[in-house]
Amino acid sequence: MVSETKINPVQFKKLSNIVYTESGIVLNEKKYTLLVARIAKRMRMTKTSCVSDYIDLISNSPDEFNNFIDATTTNHTFFFRENNHCEFMIKTLDNTKPLKIWSAASSSGEEAFSLAVQLLANKFSFTIYASDVSDSMLKQGKRAIYPKERVRVVPRSILYTYFQKGTGKWQDHVKVKPEVQTYVRFEKFNLLSDTPVDTFDIIFCRNVMIYFDTQTRQKVVSTLCRALNPGGYFFVGLSENLHGLDHSLITILPSGYQKK
Ligand SMILES: C[S@@+](CC[C@H](N)C(=O)[O-])C[C@H]1O[C@@H](n2cnc3c(N)ncnc32)[C@H](O)[C@@H]1O
The missing domain is CATH 3.40.50.150 (Vaccinia Virus protein VP39)
Known part of the structure; x- marks a missing residue:
């Protein structure tokens, strides 16, 4: 459940550093809720029970690493935007x-x-x-x-x-x-x-x-x-x-x- 997922400050720093190093996207503390929601979704999809296991998973699986980076990017767009x-x-x-x-x-x-x-x-x-x-x-x-x-x-x-x-x-x-x-x-x-x-x-x-x-x-x-x-x-x-x-x-x- 999204609401049950908690990321401690050390894990937050670790995850936001991974995102920054890979994509350049800055996830500061204001983005905590967003990161929790997106991690919770990936944890459900990968049947991972705790955040530390999920961190291990992205460290060992290039596919899940890509899925994690995907999950942390904002992709909103539409046709003829700023035309x-x-x-x-x-x-x-x-x-x-x-x-x-x-x-x-x-x-x-x-x-x-x-x-x-x-x-x-x-x-x-x-x-x-x-x-x-x-x-x-x-x-x-x-x-x-x-x-x-x-x-x-x-x-x-x-x-x-x-x-x-x-x-x-x-x-x-x-x-x-x-x-x-x-x-x-x-x-x-x-x-x-x-x-x-x-x-x-x-x-x-x-x-x-x-x-x-x-x-x-x-x-x-x-x-x-x-x-x-x-x-x-x-x-x-x-x-x-x-x-x-x-x-x-x-x-x-x-x-x-x-x-x-
Ligand atoms: C909000 S969308 C913008 C789409 C479109 N350019 C527009 O203006 O509607 C931002 C996109 O930037 C991509 N992105 C984020 N970091 C990136 C990086 N380091 N290299 C390439 N693309 C990146 C995301 O995956 C996302 O699809």
Whole structure:
């Protein structure tokens, strides 16, 4: 039971250190209840009876370690979230030049597919690399099936053209059409520890750095700026910014930057 699970201060420190080291996410004491709820769920799934046994389990099982990191990340997202960045791209960029786009921290893929359908509707030529640290989110992105409420703000014409309606037990879901899926490649990438092997014209890294401390944000921004082509665009979430970080980007709109 969730309410019966207790994490003592030493265990809390140990678990939050694991999360920080692996994903960069800071779990301070205010996040105690959240960590308890998520650990309790994993303990039920793995039939583990106490927190110390669960700590042993994640130390010895790489699979459960991944499940634990998955369980501690916030994956909330939806189609056409903070869409002004995409509208800016469509208005500003030349649709005759192929674009390489990276949705870093893509969660279950809604950001990447939102870009894909709008770029297709405006006859752009492009590829999108969508990455996340969470295996389960990447799996959902590759499956491309979403509950209807995630497409609530998608214009009808786009829904009609690029999505399939579910039927039977899937009637409350939509699926991104296979031809749209071919534009998006999902792969695991940890912003903290992996090195990009490619460069991009546009990078979206939205609504993830809010969970990081300044040191981690600096590391991530430096990594992503190196992967951005000169003149390329970099977008963070609307509640995020790059204040106080060292970078060579110029601000072009709220939470939107360009590499000189
Ligand atoms: C709130 S979602 C943001 C999704 C999307 N970008 C948006 O703005 O709607 C944050 C995502 O960041 C991912 N994440 C957290 N730490 C990460 C890391 N170190 N490397 C890559 N992804 C990470 C989480 O797994 C989660 O899916």
